[in-house]
Amino acid sequence: MANDEWTHFDAALRVAPGEKARLSTRDPLGEAFAPDRAAAEARLLKDAEAIDLLQDRLFAEGRRSVLIVLQGIDTSGKDGTVRGVFKACGPLGVRVTPFGRPTETELAQDYLWRAHAACPPKGMIGIWNRSHYEDVLVVKVRGLAPAEAVALRYDQINAFEKHLAENGVTILKFMLHISKDEQKRRLQDRLDDPAKLWKFNPGDLEDRKSWSQFEAAYEEALTRCSTPHAPWRVVPADKKWRRNMLIASIVRGVLEAMAPQYPKPSFDPRAITIT
Ligand code: ADP
Numbered sequence: 001m002a003n004d005e006w007t008h009f010d011a012a013l014r015v016a017p018g019e020k021a022r023l024s025t026r027d028p029l030g031e032a033f034a035p036d037r038a039a040a041e042a043r044l045l046k047d048a049e050a051i052d053l054l055q056d057r058l059f060a061e062g063r064r065s066v067l068i069v070l071q072g073i074d075t076s077g078k079d080g081t082v083r084g085v086f087k088a089c090g091p092l093g094v095r096v097t098p099f100g101r102p103t104e105t106e107l108a109q110d111y112l113w114r115a116h117a118a119c120p121p122k123g124m125i126g127i128w129n130r131s132h133y134e135d136v137l138v139v140k141v142r143g144l145a146p147a148e149a150v151a152l153r154y155d156q157i158n159a160f161e162k163h164l165a166e167n168g169v170t171i172l173k174f175m176l177h178i179s180k181d182e183q184k185r186r187l188q189d190r191l192d193d194p195a196k197l198w199k200f201n202p203g204d205l206e207d208r209k210s211w212s213q214f215e216a217a218y219e220e221a222l223t224r225c226s227t228p229h230a231p232w233r234v235v236p237a238d239k240k241w242r243r244n245m246l247i248a249s250i251v252r253g254v255l256e257a258m259a260p261q262y263p264k265p266s267f268d269p270r271a272i273t274i275t
Pocket of ligand 1: 074078099100101102129130134135138139144201
């Protein structure tokens with residue numbers, strides 16, 4: 001099945017290694033990528049099904065894994081992306097890990113310890129809802145670690161990800177980029193809708209007050225940690241359907257390029273008679 005357009009999306013969304021992310025110049029709406037909602041939704045369905053088939057091969061092959069990192073401020077749609085892009089996947093081969101506030105045990109280790117422990121085993125797709133990047137985002141903005149320690153982390157993260165890439169982990173990092181206005185709408189929606197109220201956390205309003213500091217922290221992380229082995233993609237995320245379509249097309253494209261194969265049996269199935 002032809003899926004060539006994904007390379008165009010990928011090139012446009014990618015933060016070129018060595019170049020500035022220029023988050024403020026990137027449009028969170030991204031209309032030009034997919035002007036038509038119905039067409040985007042139809043494409044998403046196809047891509048989600050293709051991802052399921054590829055994931056089955058990846059699992060059967062059992063030699064490599066895929067790590068999908070989802071970062072974005074509150075309400076940017078990390079959970080919705082998991083649901084939308086991987087909805088067709090069997091739960092066996094996909095593992096979602098949320099990165100919340102570190103526990104006492106986690107804080108007693110270095111910050112990459114919990115990330116390494118959450119890496120997908122061979123054959124699996126691991127999806128991180130937030131990630132080790134929180135340690136250069138919220139930790140930096142809130143001053144939760146000394147600035148000198150945080151300053152060292154970008155190189156440490158690059159080395160960590162290179163290590164993973166060299167050991168069979170294909171890393172896909174997506175920053176879900178929403179506008180401040182869209183966040184306001186989504187937060188208000190949570191307050192107004194009884195089925196969404198549980199998601200409202202008054203602490204999110206504190207982070208919203210620090211919008212520009214978070215933007216600056218993202219700019220630095222995306223710029224310094226977009227590498228050839230683990231590039232960042234900034235995904236316009238004001239429209240959920242467009243966000244899901246773009247991410248699914250890239251995930252599918254990367255999986256197709258990996259071309260996972262079913263293993264060859266060590267026996268001749270035609271020679272076997274089941275009695
Ligand atoms: P989400 O907001 O992603 O739906 P939660 O409501 O559980 O999920 O929020 C997770 C919170 O944990 C976020 O506010 C995030 O900033 C915080 N967090 C994640 N990693 C760290 C970290 N390393 N240090 C401090 N806070 C962190």
